[in-house]
Amino acid sequence: MNSKINWGILGCGWVARDYVAPGILAASNACLVALSDPDPSAMAAITALSPGMASYTELDRFLQTPGLDAVYIATPNHLHRPLTEAAARAGKHILCEKPMATITTDAEAMVSACRDACVQYGTAFDQRFQARHRALKDLAASGALGTITAARVHYACWTPSDWVPPTQSAHDNWRVDPARAGGGAFIDLAPHGLDLLQWIVGEQIIEVGSLFQRRVFEYPVDDGAVLMGRFENGALLTMNVAYNCPDAFPRRTLEIVGTEAMAIAFNTMGQTPGGSLTLVNAKTGASREVLIPEADDLSPFQSQIAAFSQALLDGAPFAFTPERDLHTMRLLEMASASAGGVRIAITG
Ligand SMILES: NC(=O)c1ccc[n+]([C@@H]2O[C@H](COP(=O)([O-])OP(=O)(O)OC[C@H]3O[C@@H](n4cnc5c(N)ncnc54)[C@H](O)[C@@H]3O)[C@@H](O)[C@H]2O)c1
Structure with missing residues (x-):
């Protein structure tokens, strides 16, 4: 074998x-x-x-x-x-x-x-394999956060029309071409947050709505979006994704608010290991960093490849089913539809 x-x-x-x-x-x-x-x-x-x-x-x-x-x-x-x-x-x-x-x-x-x-x-979805996200999932599942009431994600970057990836000298920026990307900041960045939050909270998101903006760049796709939603268990979610956020700003944050503790993951969303995970105690306000042993803080891509390969070698299903990914696709589509739908405007 x-x-x-x-x-x-x-x-x-x-x-x-x-x-x-x-x-x-x-x-x-x-x-x-x-x-x-x-x-x-x-x-x-x-x-x-x-x-x-x-x-x-x-x-x-x-x-x-x-x-x-x-x-x-x-x-x-x-x-x-x-x-x-x-x-x-x-x-x-x-x-x-x-x-x-x-x-x-x-x-x-x-x-x-x-x-x-x-x-x-x-x-x-490499971020399922980021060590701090896995620690956060375990904490949520153990009840350490208490009743989860809210989840928030801010995941953003600076993507002008002539954007070139960090280690490349030239690039065909298909990300701002609606035909090849399917949209802009929202379809590129929101899938990570939707997938990750459903996995960490351990519940499906069942309701979503969103607003899109084209605020800074003139390309034909959204350069920013906010999404709100509700999990099956009643917890609420808010997410801000953007291509119009200068890279020098804090722009990668994931927070889970519970009745016993709040978890703040900073600079964990992305392609790399590292970042920080902090727990704030609801009664005392004291905060402590959740430490990850260096040997476990691997590239999320490496861990993902290892997990998928092992499932194939074992003849077992991968831990993340295609059905859950289809649910995330349906949420994206529902949220996009709402962004182009009815708005309530305060006019005076
Ligand atoms: N998980 C993450 O954090 C993450 C980060 C970046 C990109 N992505 C995703 O990865 C995908 C690629 O993004 P990228 O930034 O690497 O894009 P990229 O433009 O840097 O690379 C895409 C490559 O695909 C090649 N290509 C085009 N047509 C092809 C074909 N028919 N067959 C084989 N190759 C073809 C291009 O020549 C190019 O080299 C996208 O779906 C993007 O959303 C995910």
Whole structure:
């Protein structure tokens, strides 16, 4: 029996080069064997990390790589559906970047394609594997926060129309193209918060509404949004996501408010380990930092690859079902619809 899963990456841009490939190379139960991207220079940046792996500009040749078990899809959002369908038809398991797709019907088709082909599908929400988020989930589940009343997320960045990822010199900024991204700051950033909060609180969000803005940039997608919602258990949620928030500001915060304690995770949302998790006691106001042993504070991408690979090696389902990801897609769509719907304006 195999002791490692052979991975290929479809789409070798920013997230693949800086986080996914290093995560696969670091996971003890995974190997990176093939790459595919229409841009050979994008692949070259990854082959430099581990020379000798196969790289293909043609999808069919990539999918025929001998021994390829699983495919990580890291392309612009509109390609997630056709590439998932092609990889599933070729019998490959799939971990696909968020958002699953630009519209829910595409996401549903992806899940059906994987089910029909008897391959596993997972959405790559790396933040589920951030060590401080896992500690926070355990604290919430243990009752240490008391009755959870509210959850808040602020997740934002600065994304002008000519935005270039931190470690790249040139970039085709598809994120502000509605056809390829499916929207702007909201569809890019809100999926992380919706997924994470439902997982940490341990309840589905069942009601959502939102307002969008185009305040700073002139591109045809939202550059900021607020979302409010309600969990099944009655806890409320608020979220502010933005492309118009200067990177120098505090802009990555997740808070869970309970009757016994409040948890504040700062600089934990994103692609990296680190940040801080602080608990404030409801009776005394005293705060203490939840410390994570250095050895456990791994790249969330590495931990995610290790978890998905292990599920495949064990023949077990991945811990996060496609159905929960479809629920998140439906929430995004409901919230977007409300953003274009009825507004109550105070006029005088
Ligand atoms: N989890 C996170 O924190 C995180 C961070 C960044 C991006 N993402 C997601 O990852 C995905 C990729 O984002 P990015 O920032 O890396 O984009 P990017 O533009 O840097 O890279 C995309 C790559 O896909 C390639 N590509 C285009 N068409 C292709 C095709 N048909 N087959 C294979 N490759 C193709 C492009 O040439 C490019 O190299 C998006 O879905 C995005 O939402 C997630």
